[in-house]
Amino acid sequence: MADPLAGVSPRTAAILCYIPTIGWIPAVIVLAAKKFKSDHIVRFHAFQGLYLFACWLAVNWIIRPLASTLSDHFIRIDHILEGLILGVSIFMMVKAAHDQPYVLPIIGELAQRSAAE
DSSP states (O other), rough: OOOTTOOOOHHHHHHTTTTTTTHHHHHHHHHSSSSSTTTHHHHHHHHHHHHHHHHHHIIIIIIIHHHHSOOOOOHHHHHHHHHHHHHHHHHHHHHHHTTTTOOOOTHHHHHHHHHHO
């Protein structure tokens, strides 16, 4: 059977890991693929994309319900955080497209440790 990821370049794999809300799927595929098992940079992007998705989940599952109890007269913090995560995702897609591994605060350090294992 042919490798389904044979035509996927490391750069493309890294970019796909940052697609907002669905980037976790390519990230898991990249981490499971034999093709990228020894590619530290692609694995770093996959882990960082997963951790960024985990941040998005935390906003949607924890902060959004808390923020919805506040008055609608204020700018909701969950909307601000979602916008921030979207902006970081786009920024990371651009960095990955230019083969520049950018380490985000906190989750980037976790991703580096995870990719090294």
